[in-house]
Amino acid sequence: MRILTLLLVIAASLASLSSHAEDGYDLWLRYQTLPESYAKDVNRTIKNLVPGDINDPTRALAIEELQTGFSKMLGKPLPIKSNAGKASLMLLTSEALAQISNDVDTAKLTELGDEGYLLTQAKINNKPVTLIAANSEQGLLYGAFELLQQMQLQTSLKELNHSSSPKIQRRVLNHWDNLDGSVERGYAGSSIWDWWELPGVINPRYKDYARANAALGINGTVLNNVNSKAISLDHRYIEKAAALAEVFRPYGIKVYLSARFNAPMELDGFENADPQNPKVRQWWKDKAKEIYQIIPNFGGFLVKANSEGQPGPGDYGRSHAEGANMLAEALEPYGGIVMWRAFVYSEHDAEDRGKQAYNEFKPLDGKFKDNVLLQVKNGPIDFQPREPYHPLFGAMPNTPLMMEFQITKEYLGFATHIAYLAPLYQEVLAADTFAKGKGSTVAKVIDGSLDGHKLTGIAGVANIGHHRNWSGSIFNQANWYAFGRLAWDPYADSQTIGRDWLALTFTNEEQFTEPTLGMMMRSREAVVDYMTPLGLAHLMATGHHYGPGPWVSDLGRPEWNPAYYHKADKNGIGFDRTKTGSNALAQYSKEVAQSFADPKTMDERYLLWFHHLPWDFKLQSGKTLWQGLVEHYDHGVEEAKAMQQTWQSLKPYVDQERFTDTAQRLQIQVDEAQWWRDASLAYFSHVSGKAIPQGTTPPKHDLQYYIKLSFPYAPGN
């Protein structure tokens, strides 16, 4: 007995020795020791490395990463050779390749563009080699990361013949990080940028950030919050940004800054920031010059203007196009771009908030300079658990539209709920706008193929913070990963991405990956069900958006109130966006509008987004709307519980540290799903006068209890 306890203590002790290895820091670059059989396979295929000219800093990083990967996965780095030998791993640009071999189809290589790569088995000097080929050093780096990923997935190298190039040009993270270190909507702790100690102190984490992103093909990062401070453009802060840019540059990651539109006023005492004021225009030109002098590969500006209190061209009666073009003009000589956000709604406009961006920007189609991207959120409101796609997609053929997804889970349970977001992203990307007939998907709008745009982009609002695991929870890492994969290829499949992530993050074993993938794939729908089922939206408590607040109806601006969005009363619930209501439906193409027009036949996942319906409205299931609503809420809670059970059954496959952390979060998720369901039903039952159906558990507390709960220190606010 005693000895048994002792053994347990010793086991715990030894576990704790290695526990820090499983803190999630390594993300998808864990490079775990490979199983023997696969390791043999690799060792037969790759015996040495021919690095080529490593004076190029990007190639040097590719070699470094390969050697790190081989060392960790196979126990030692590869011997270095200067020329091709048997079983060499070679990194060759298409130019270099053409000089030494005609074994590879050069035309195929040309198609890969500036960033693509080819992984293949080839013969060089009559020797069988594994080849990473590309048209640029950057492509070689991406190829090296891909080879390492395929090795982690235990893909047979013998059969390797794999080329890839990104379909979208600007694949960018948006950090909503403030200069004081806080992160708006950040649930992974404060910012990883130490603005205070920059540029003097370069935290090694900056390099690991670049590695993690480059491994996914992310090639840009906006360092500061869209709700920006002018001082970010002050020389002292540009030097800080430059220090980060220098770390990121060889990884192919450009630095962008959010620009405050009235910076000339705040920094240099200008009387206005009017885009028609020549002095203002000159100020921006001078500022661009100043930036490019110390950040030669600076990406450009992201701008939130005339939205939620931010200054903008509208302050002077100028259009968004005039504002964006002034900045674009300043950046143009250096190849910089402007990412101008379409997320605008006005406190003075009584129009349906969901319609305002379209109304504002649709008339500006074609009026932006060539180096402007219009950055549009995935849905017309604001990163809800589910929204229909934004009606601007497909409606501005003469303007390149950039997608803005939210990776951080502002409205999906912060860092304590599991919600795998790839299905949400994919749902939007695959949505058909019918702009040029069937098949005009949102993906085709943003990758430029529908309207022939060369400048294309996609942005994800980062979920990255100082937390050791970067994203606040292990499963939140999957959303960063999935965003990167979909930014590279917006037609990729969320299930494949999820499976790859699981294998990279935990283990290849199917007994683990399959049930866990199932849990992930259903997780976002669970959140929809226990928060905002049947097309409801924006019912979260005010400000911090944590927990339910459907009862809130007394805020200064109507569209800040959850009650604005659900419009529930004793007669019914839902936002009428048909002809009898705001007619937001008319902002979509005819085909799409038709598909949502009839509540009896439409996809009920969007039902109350478009329709205000009586509580007794018959759903397709035959149940009443009220019954259906209750069932969705209940189902959400059941799904949360099911996830918890699944996870418990997976304990044998997961290290203790990550198992426990996830289990603790799932307990919170189960508790909060119940809270959401109970509070929401208590409220809707109250306003509708409908009783909780027989056989259904009534809410634990009365409505007042839920209304009184307050969370003054909810994060990210």
Place this chain on the structure above:
Amino acid sequence: MRILTLLLVIAASLASLSSHAEDGYDLWLRYQTLPESYAKDVNRTIKNLVPGDINDPTRALAIEELQTGFSKMLGKPLPIKSNAGKASLMLLTSEALAQISNDVDTAKLTELGDEGYLLTQAKINNKPVTLIAANSEQGLLYGAFELLQQMQLQTSLKELNHSSSPKIQRRVLNHWDNLDGSVERGYAGSSIWDWWELPGVINPRYKDYARANAALGINGTVLNNVNSKAISLDHRYIEKAAALAEVFRPYGIKVYLSARFNAPMELDGFENADPQNPKVRQWWKDKAKEIYQIIPNFGGFLVKANSEGQPGPGDYGRSHAEGANMLAEALEPYGGIVMWRAFVYSEHDAEDRGKQAYNEFKPLDGKFKDNVLLQVKNGPIDFQPREPYHPLFGAMPNTPLMMEFQITKEYLGFATHIAYLAPLYQEVLAADTFAKGKGSTVAKVIDGSLDGHKLTGIAGVANIGHHRNWSGSIFNQANWYAFGRLAWDPYADSQTIGRDWLALTFTNEEQFTEPTLGMMMRSREAVVDYMTPLGLAHLMATGHHYGPGPWVSDLGRPEWNPAYYHKADKNGIGFDRTKTGSNALAQYSKEVAQSFADPKTMDERYLLWFHHLPWDFKLQSGKTLWQGLVEHYDHGVEEAKAMQQTWQSLKPYVDQERFTDTAQRLQIQVDEAQWWRDASLAYFSHVSGKAIPQGTTPPKHDLQYYIKLSFPYAPGN
């Protein structure tokens, strides 16, 4: 050539593989592999482990730590035995020891008290064993940590005969951590407490925090800022604190909370928080009961009252004693204590700020309940680079006084300057109050030996944050370590402590430790010289206290202005605290007052603290005060440069990650020392009308340049 570059890349690559091991996370628990010769010595002396009854959670942790240490230092854990054998390592309480051996002097053991331990070679069952003996499981844990420390220092185990017990009872960290995650005066990132996710998510770091502190003998932690929020005492937050308390409990660390004096009003709508109001008294009794129900070993309250805007008993015309006693009464049934801060000064009192605490508290001597400690900052102002000791020490014989040191470097360069604080702590502890004749040192006041107090305490304002290395810089860890060592033994020597810390943190090699120790030992004096030489104080810029601001004289309260402290004008400089001035000198004993009375003979390190002197006053060196001041500023800059040079010479002994991080910080320190010197001299030259002496470099910029600098995002504010 190419191959050489290649080799460099590979070397860098391999270095990066292990680089994360040297991120500073492990503090003084690194347990590096021991050199072979010493390892042999250990292996001969200790061959197995007899753990005893590990059902005790504290002992289980001692065993776990020993096994972790042996595994890391020697490659494998110790085999477990149930009874003493040859070369066993045994953990025995005095009780258990008495039953099986009379080889050890029991009287000696009794003297060790509740927390002391004995490490010795002994014979048990006629077998030579290494013995950790103590009167409690807690003592055994401390003994285990000490054994592991001695092994890291490569002390010969054969000669081990070492007993120790703490001289101060409450050895406490004060976290100025806010509930939103920010840390007042924190320069190591935001709080390590994730109040939001507690109690649901237990970050493994909480355990490592407890290990690091227990290794030093720290046995208490105040979780929240002294500028506290009432909600910390709300049930939801008590549950969060309880989750931390549960992690810390087996390590012998008690949790304390800062209590907001008007909590009954803010939490429960009381009309007042008057200590004479029976309902208020009852509220605190109920609150104490509620806390102890879920935190059975709760330590008690820390209170900042009627100071800098905090509510307190003075709001109702009651004394600090009446306020403290009300809380003490509530905690008494459970063994809790009150730590009542003496850091008070009033906006309505025109008296020398440095005198006010004494005036307020001296008359209350003997009026506090037995479970109250009065927590007094080391000096009469506020954690300056140098202050004379606080005159309350020695002046309140009937009240146990608790020392409050600041570990975080609010006034000593944040996290970007090296300033080893043990010499500062030691200087205060060794100061002689002459309260009961010569030898009445501050250390004797606070360890209770001077006045026969049993309840004793020492607090350090923590420098801990989420930064991977905990303290913002590697060298800041030394201050946490030194505080812990001096809390255990206030007579310990700062040089010995520094040498131990270096060996635990870097390496035992003398070629490294001796020059580095020299650098550390001079570092605080360097800061004094380039910031506030010759007894000057509080010249830092307003609010954030970053950088020089001697010119500031327009703030709302006089004592917020640096000009209040230096009183420089064209005639002279310094604060007259003699009879002709505020006569703060009279608050000290006759002997001390005399020693500071004559500016011509006194210790010039305190010169301008006590005296206002003409610029041409002759210093003991024969130079004028103005010349001397310039020389001190110059010397400070030279010392910073010398530290930088020393560090550069130590590159061969330090891993790349920690070498670079420290080198980057030293560059900032050199730059900022120069800034401090230049700005201060520009200002003092301006007010005095004295020219910068011939042969001395004039300030780089004019005074206006320095005045205009602003730092809106300085941390910790």
